Amino acid sequence: MQKDFERSQTRINLMRSFAGECQSRQRYYQAALIAQQQKLVGIERLFRFTAEQEERHAMVFWKLLNDPSGGNIEITAGFPADVSDDIQQLLDSSAGEEEKEYSIVYPDFARIAADEGYTDIVSKFRLVADIERSHNVRFRYYADLMRSGNLFRSDDTEQTWICLNCGHVHKGSEPPQECPVCRAAQGYFIRECEAAFTSSQIIQK
Ligand SMILES: [Fe+2]
Ligand SMILES: [Fe+2]
Structure with missing residues (x-):
């Protein structure tokens, strides 16, 4: 049986996901601008491409919140704060962020949504986790190319x-x-x- 949405942990997790995706989008967009300043245009495109996808993930979670009441949802969450203009570090920290999302955060949210009876939301968390896994692979690939001098x-x-x-x-x-x-x-x-x-x-x- 589905838990009352207003009282569910899934509602809070959707807001955490929305907040997390908005921040990922912004971090990658900022990284793209830094890469652009350093004339690393391939890396700039990589960050922009991924930033756009994070923006869409945010929209997916926002729509699932589907809350016409206009109330606030209180969330507590930790978000990465690696401020750097070092492209190697930005690629590494982005890969690390994606790894946490696909291996810990979204699987946890999917399990909780399953416990609370939200089947559709479970599959959304799992599908987005799969995308974050591909983001991790992509960032890792370019991070490794750069580290080994093979960009x-x-x-x-x-x-x-x-x-x-x-x-x-x-x-x-x-x-x-x-x-x-x-x-x-x-x-x-x-x-x-x-x-x-x-x-x-x-x-x-
Ligand atoms: Fe995402
Ligand atoms: Fe991602």
Whole structure:
């Protein structure tokens, strides 16, 4: 049987989730601006891409609150406060934040929602946890590339890189210091396979 929503822990957890997602969105947006200032445009796009998804998660939880009474919901929660303009640290802390969400926070919220009889909300918490897991993998991937000095370096001498500014494609173990077409800095290059809409299935070589 479903617990009275007004008295449920799930209602509070939905508000905590909403608050957490809004903050993730803002932290990633700020990280994107820092990456942009450092001309690391691939990393900037990564943060923006993820920030937009966090914004949508916030909306999902907000709608589930579905509370026309207009009252306040008191929450107590800890949120990360790593203030840094070091991109390595921002990638690492973002990966850590995502790991906590998918492995602890949302599984706990799903279990509580199940105990309280909210089947639909259980599946939302689980589905969002799966997305946060993919965010963790993505942040970890770029954090590891950066730490190992491989953000702009590959062992594959035939690696394909794409300039995110003009679309110029370059093959080699490293992208050029400056794009020969638009003169964008090296930070505009990412591996082509990591760029949106460049799957070989849709682009004939
Ligand atoms: Fe999220
Ligand atoms: Fe996330």
